Amino acid sequence: MDTYTKAIRSVRSKIAAFLLLRRMVTFVTVWGFLWGLVVLVLRGAVGVPLLPLVWGSAGLLVPIGLAVGLTLRCMPSRTAVRALLDRMSGCGGLLMAAEDRDIGRWERQIPSLSTPSLRWRNVRCWGLFAAATVFVLVSFLVPRRFAAIGSSHALDVGKEVEKLAAQIETLEEEEIIEPSRAESLEEKLTQLRLEASGEDPVKTWESLDHLEEIVAQTAREAAEDALGKTERLTQAETLAEGLAEGAAGMDPQLMAEAMRELADMVERAAEETDLFEGKLSSELMNFCKAGSLSPEQLGEISAALRLYKGDIARCLGRLCRAGLIDIETVRVCEELGEFDSTGLAAFLAENKDIGSVCELVGLWCEGLPGRGGVTRGRGDAPMTWSDGTSEEGATFKEQSLPPAAVAALKENLLVGVSIAAPSVADGVEASKVEALADAVAGGGAAHTQTILPRHRGAVKRYFERR
Amino acid sequence: MNEREQPEPILQPEELKPAVELMSKVLEQLDRILLGRSDLHRMVLVGILSQGHILLEGVPGVGKTALVKALGQLLDLEFNRVQFTPDLMPGDILGTHILQETPQGKREMTFQPGPVFANILLADEINRASPKTQSALLEAMQERSVTLLGTTRTLPDPFFVLASQNPIELEGTYPLPEAQLDRFLFKLVVSNVGVTVLDEIISTRRRGEPPLPTWSMQAEELRLAFDTMDRMFLPKPVSRYISRLAAATHREASEATEDVRKYVSYGASPRAAIAMAEAARGYALLAGRPTVGFEDVRTVAPAVLNHRIILNYKARFDQADTFSVVNGLLSSLDETGLNLPGDLEVVEVKDQ
Numbered sequence: 001m002d003t004y005t006k007a008i009r010s011v012r013s014k015i016a017a018f019l020l021l022r023r024m025v026t027f028v029t030v031w032g033f034l035w036g037l038v039v040l041v042l043r044g045a046v047g048v049p050l051l052p053l054v055w056g057s058a059g060l061l062v063p064i065g066l067a068v069g070l071t072l073r074c075m076p077s078r079t080a081v082r083a084l085l086d087r088m089s090g091c092g093g094l095l096m097a098a099e100d101r102d103i104g105r106w107e108r109q110i111p112s113l114s115t116p117s118l119r120w121r122n123v124r125c126w127g128l129f130a131a132a133t134v135f136v137l138v139s140f141l142v143p144r145r146f147a148a149i150g151s152s153h154a155l156d157v158g159k160e161v162e163k164l165a166a167q168i169e170t171l172e173e174e175e176i177i178e179p180s181r182a183e184s185l186e187e188k189l190t191q192l193r194l195e196a197s198g199e200d201p202v203k204t205w206e207s208l209d210h211l212e213e214i215v216a217q218t219a220r221e222a223a224e225d226a227l228g229k230t231e232r233l234t235q236a237e238t239l240a241e242g243l244a245e246g247a248a249g250m251d252p253q254l255m256a257e258a259m260r261e262l263a264d265m266v267e268r269a270a271e272e273t274d275l276f277e278g279k280l281s282s283e284l285m286n287f288c289k290a291g292s293l294s295p296e297q298l299g300e301i302s303a304a305l306r307l308y309k310g311d312i313a314r315c316l317g318r319l320c321r322a323g324l325i326d327i328e329t330v331r332v333c334e335e336l337g338e339f340d341s342t343g344l345a346a347f348l349a350e351n352k353d354i355g356s357v358c359e360l361v362g363l364w365c366e367g368l369p370g371r372g373g374v375t376r377g378r379g380d381a382p383m384t385w386s387d388g389t390s391e392e393g394a395t396f397k398e399q400s401l402p403p404a405a406v407a408a409l410k411e412n413l414l415v416g417v418s419i420a421a422p423s424v425a426d427g428v429e430a431s432k433v434e435a436l437a438d439a440v441a442g443g444g445a446a447h448t449q450t451i452l453p454r455h456r457g458a459v460k461r462y463f464e465r466r
Numbered sequence: 467m468n469e470r471e472q473p474e475p476i477l478q479p480e481e482l483k484p485a486v487e488l489m490s491k492v493l494e495q496l497d498r499i500l501l502g503r504s505d506l507h508r509m510v511l512v513g514i515l516s517q518g519h520i521l522l523e524g525v526p527g528v529g530k531t532a533l534v535k536a537l538g539q540l541l542d543l544e545f546n547r548v549q550f551t552p553d554l555m556p557g558d559i560l561g562t563h564i565l566q567e568t569p570q571g572k573r574e575m576t577f578q579p580g581p582v583f584a585n586i587l588l589a590d591e592i593n594r595a596s597p598k599t600q601s602a603l604l605e606a607m608q609e610r611s612v613t614l615l616g617t618t619r620t621l622p623d624p625f626f627v628l629a630s631q632n633p634i635e636l637e638g639t640y641p642l643p644e645a646q647l648d649r650f651l652f653k654l655v656v657s658n659v660g661v662t663v664l665d666e667i668i669s670t671r672r673r674g675e676p677p678l679p680t681w682s683m684q685a686e687e688l689r690l691a692f693d694t695m696d697r698m699f700l701p702k703p704v705s706r707y708i709s710r711l712a713a714a715t716h717r718e719a720s721e722a723t724e725d726v727r728k729y730v731s732y733g734a735s736p737r738a739a740i741a742m743a744e745a746a747r748g749y750a751l752l753a754g755r756p757t758v759g760f761e762d763v764r765t766v767a768p769a770v771l772n773h774r775i776i777l778n779y780k781a782r783f784d785q786a787d788t789f790s791v792v793n794g795l796l797s798s799l800d801e802t803g804l805n806l807p808g809d810l811e812v813v814e815v816k817d818q
Contacts, residue, residue, distance in 0.1 A: 018810055086701075096704065096759075099701075101475060109479075118812060119811050121809040
């Protein structure tokens, strides 16, 4: 019986080996697809580097172990293998009976056992295994940018944000906006920077533009306000200087009025901003209100006003350097800050009946007509109107048109509009058109079009008036 | 079959030999008497050894009656033939009580046994009789006894019903019910003989009369054959295969084939599995082996299953018959029960 037992064991082992190999290939294939998927997910979503992921290959032991365990558990029974050998060898049940019973002399009649071979149609199995291997390799080798899933690409807006932050800081330092407002804007800016995403750049840029517009608008308003202040300060300074220069020959009443006006101007300047604080003493202010200022005191006021204007100019210069306003605004401010007080007192005395001191000073600062000069600007003379011109006695010279021109007038058609002045051509004029170059045109018309003889009939019919 | 609790030793060659020789003689005689049907004779003998009833299907004139008659002569068994007609009554088969006058002058009812009281009953054209008459055979075939007027009378032992039916001329016939069909061990198709055989019949036999057997079996010899049959060994894998085969004829079975799922309404009963086991034993005996092999089961399975599987209308529409369904089942079911995956197959290699 040893022969049969050996044969049965051999066939059983062969079957088990095939089953084990098949299970291993199947399980490793499944595991390969899973591993590749995990690698892709970890690389794409989390950004895990390659080297730690390679250690996942140790998990290969799991499917192999599983295959071994299942194969051992599901090994074909000895009875089934014996039956297989009985059938393949044509024993007619004797080999199977020998497992349970003593077959006695029938043992001699059992034919020699034919060892079966196993055939595994493994194309599909190995094909899937190869696919799994390729998938694992691809999951490791694919560049991360292709593997990245769900990761948001940050949008780099650092430069713009920094610039905007600097502008906000400038506005805050110049006290154009309040610290709370500045802080609010900076918070918005910070949030914008954090939320800037490549998936929706439009939103980010729109938000940036909106913030820039707010800041620029604030700067523009501040600049316009500064220009207005500069103009008023210039007027005040001009008046102070003018009074200082011409105080000796001025009418006391006019002087008093001028002083009051000066006091109003200075007071307004002091109310508008706290920049004026510390530049003018309250005692001087009182003298100014009382209208009893000496030329020296007028000079002090003038210097204070000048200092104030200087601060405003520096502020505008800083805004310009921050890119909040253009250089032209600064130039305008500088121009507004220039003044010439020479002769102001005499001007005031001459024109005291025309308007108030304030109006006259404003007029003086805007520039008197007819002065001209490089530094004084052009001197536009005032436009004055006198009586209208009478047409009595004026006649037009009569001139008769040639007959052809009169006749041609009836058939004139608009062919074009030119800014050049119309002129009467002398005689015939050659056509400038290519096909009709040098063709003779009809005479007397301001603009003529040469028509070939064979076209005349058609053109005439076209323009026939019915 | 008697169940034995103690494992009996397998029949040794000298114990098997007498029965095998007897059966060989019977086969030889049958082949001599009826020409050209060795396989049929073998299957009929298997049925006899299995003590089962056989349904012979064939057109008239193919030798069904001659076969049964020859069998009766060879086995030295009492043989009765009943021609089933539509007006046949159950009493015509089982027997009846008649009023008779005793020698003492008394009148009493005496049971007159019917033709069923024989060892072999040939029920010719069984499908022509009414269902009432057909069902009269049910108890006789299963219980091997007849109950009339409260009295049960045992039929002779052995008792076989060899019924025949005509596959043509189905008008006016009554198909056998499934309950009765299930009681037949085999349904064998008796086909026409070939030209050569027909020529020999015509040449050697006047009026087609078969020769008489030159030998017949004694009752003790038949008993010996039956006793030998009782000791035929059925290995466990083979019995498992028979069970799986019978189960696979049902649509809901896991091993059922596509054809079974498509065409079968009702599968084989457990009686079919028992019949297969017995018939396989008989076939192994005829082959001279004390054990049953897978090939024995494959040989007898079509004859056992083909009349027990009920097909649906779709099978009729697709012209599928039970033979094709059973053959499909035999070719797809793995006998050994290795349950190898579909892409792994065992290839036979010639031994060096």
